[in-house]
Each structure stands twice: as structure tokens, then as C-alpha cells.
Amino acid sequence: MIVVPRTGVRGGPQTRAKIAGVASGLFVERGFDAVTVADVAREAGVSSVTVFKHFPRKEDLFFDRQAEAEDLLRTALRERGPGDDVLALLCDLVVGLADDRHPLSGLADGAGSFFETVAGSPSLANRAREIGSTLQQALTEELERQPAYPGDVSLLAAFFIAGYAAVLVQTARDRLAGQPIDTVADAHRDRLRRLDEALRDGV
Incomplete structure (x- = not known):
């Protein structure tokens, strides 16, 4: 989903889009339950804290619309x-x-x-x-x-x-x-x- 990010969230919409894209690819490749937020953060080149600032729940990485x-x-x-x-x-x-x-x-x-x-x-x-x-x-x-x-x-x-x-x-x-x-x-x-x-x- 194209979402207007929260004000003050580090990285803005480009970072959010990158995280979501990386997460979707990992979930499709490995299955949702086999992928951790740490895996997503590592592949996206950000911290887990940054991931959670954009996506409060792991499921929101997938249902981002x-x-x-x-x-x-x-x-x-x-x-x-x-x-x-x-x-x-x-x-x-x-x-x-x-x-x-x-x-x-x-x-x-x-x-x-x-x-x-x-x-x-x-x-x-x-x-x-x-x-x-x-x-x-x-x-x-x-x-x-x-x-x-x-x-x-x-x-x-x-x-x-x-x-x-x-x-x-x-x-x-x-x-x-x-x-x-x-x-x-x-x-x-x-x-x-x-x-x-x-x-x-x-x-």
C-alpha cells in the first residue's frame, strides 16, 4: 500500500518503500514465518529500530496497503x-x-x-x-x-x-x-x- 509515512520518521517514504520491497521479496522467497524483522533490516541496510518506526508490526511489512x-x-x-x-x-x-x-x-x-x-x-x-x-x-x-x-x-x-x-x-x-x-x-x-x-x- 502507498502510505503517507508518519512525520518525523527517519528516512521518509523512500526508506519505507525500500524496506517494504525487501520484506516482500524475502517473504515470498522464504515464507512469512521464516523471515525475521532482523533479516529484513539487514537486507535493507537499516536497523531493526528503523523498520519498526515505519512498520509497528511485522505483519504490516506485508500488508502495507x-x-x-x-x-x-x-x-x-x-x-x-x-x-x-x-x-x-x-x-x-x-x-x-x-x-x-x-x-x-x-x-x-x-x-x-x-x-x-x-x-x-x-x-x-x-x-x-x-x-x-x-x-x-x-x-x-x-x-x-x-x-x-x-x-x-x-x-x-x-x-x-x-x-x-x-x-x-x-x-x-x-x-x-x-x-x-x-x-x-x-x-x-x-x-x-x-x-x-x-x-x-x-x-
Whole structure:
């Protein structure tokens, strides 16, 4: 994830990007649980303290797009114009990610290796669930600022995040099964369409 680093963190965005890149390569090569923060620091040419200043948890070295995902959700709603439908904005956002083959869609180059690494690490799987909960809370907070939305915002946030997670899980399975990327992308978009329909009819 492209994240704006904390102010005052030594090295800035270039150091952060270098650390994340080195970490991702090591995790894919050796497996997440076999790599230590000290290994990452050594390969990146920085101290472990510097790594932790940029990434408070080891799992954050791998899931480094959480802040970007949260920002995309908030921005989509904050740029809402008069009469714009909240659910349509959210669904347009994830369809746009798919069209761009964005890393958050699971359709980007290298996503197969990403999914294999997650599948091989219980700690990463647990962290993914925690991130989903964090994104749900962020979306709920943003929806609460949308007085024009008539429904239960906490339910919409829960259903949308859970629904998108389900779409990603199936996309991951398809990619790990070796299906052609265009076939995977078409199925991914179809599931997004059905998610939109389910949320619109049910929420």
C-alpha cells in the first residue's frame, strides 16, 4: 500500500518503500514465518529500530496497503455530490480497482505469490481479518457523516467489507488454481455485480 509515512520518521517514504520491497521479496522467497524483522533490516541496510518506526508490526511489512484502502473508502464518500448514491459510490470504487488491476483488487501482477504467502501463514491470515475489522470501522465512521444515507450505516459497512472480502477470497482461490487472469478478472467483476445487487436489495 502507498502510505503517507508518519512525520518525523527517519528516512521518509523512500526508506519505507525500500524496506517494504525487501520484506516482500524475502517473504515470498522464504515464507512469512521464516523471515525475521532482523533479516529484513539487514537486507535493507537499516536497523531493526528503523523498520519498526515505519512498520509497528511485522505483519504490516506485508500488508502495507491498509492506509491506502482506508483512504480510498473515505475519499469516495467525501467526494460525494448532491444526489449521489452511497452504495453506488462504493461499488464503483471496487469496480474501478478491478478495471485498473489494482493490487487491492487481487488482480495485479504478482498477486498469486501474495496469496500463496498469506495462505502459508496463520499470523497473516489473522492480521487480514483485523484489517477488515479496521476498514469496517473506518467505513462506518465515514458513513455516519453522510446524513443523506437512510439506512443502518453499521450494517452497510459490515456487509460491504465482508462482501468484498468474500470476492477477494474467491479471486485468490482462482489465481492459486492457475486460472487465466482474464478469466479470473471476468469472474471477479461478476461477483462485484452480484455483491452490488445483494446489498441494494437487502440493505
